Amino acid sequence: xxxxxxxxxxxxxxxxxxxxxxxxxxxxxxxxxxxxxxxxxxxxxxxxxxxxxxxxxxxxxxxxxxxxx
Ligand SMILES: [Zn+2]
Numbered sequence: 001x002x003x004x005x006x007x008x009x010x011x012x013x014x015x016x017x018x019x020x021x022x023x024x025x026x027x028x029x030x031x032x033x034x035x036x037x038x039x040x041x042x043x044x045x046x047x048x049x050x051x052x053x054x055x056x057x058x059x060x061x062x063x064x065x066x067x068x069x
Contacts, residue, residue: 004053011060012036012052018043023057 006012012025022040029035034052037044 004056004059006030006056006059006061009062011039011062012056013058013060014055015057016055 006027008027008030010027012027014023014025017023018025018038018040020038020041020043022038024039025036026039027034027036028044030049032049033046034049035044035046036052
């Protein structure tokens with residue numbers, strides 16, 4: 001999975017679910033480390049981009065990049 005495009009506010013569907021059971025994550029910050037928040041339990045995690053990309057199954061682009069959480 002190379003060159004996945006996603007930005008702040010996008011929803012990510014992960015291959016491996018979070019311990020809470022949710023596969024949906026929302027991007028909070030991008031860079032060499034990506035900060036995402038789990039939409040199941042609301043916990044946020046910071047993951048190195050390369051590691052995160054390997055776990056992405058799909059990306060849902062969200063219209064408004066300034067959406068509030
Ligand atoms: Zn969770």
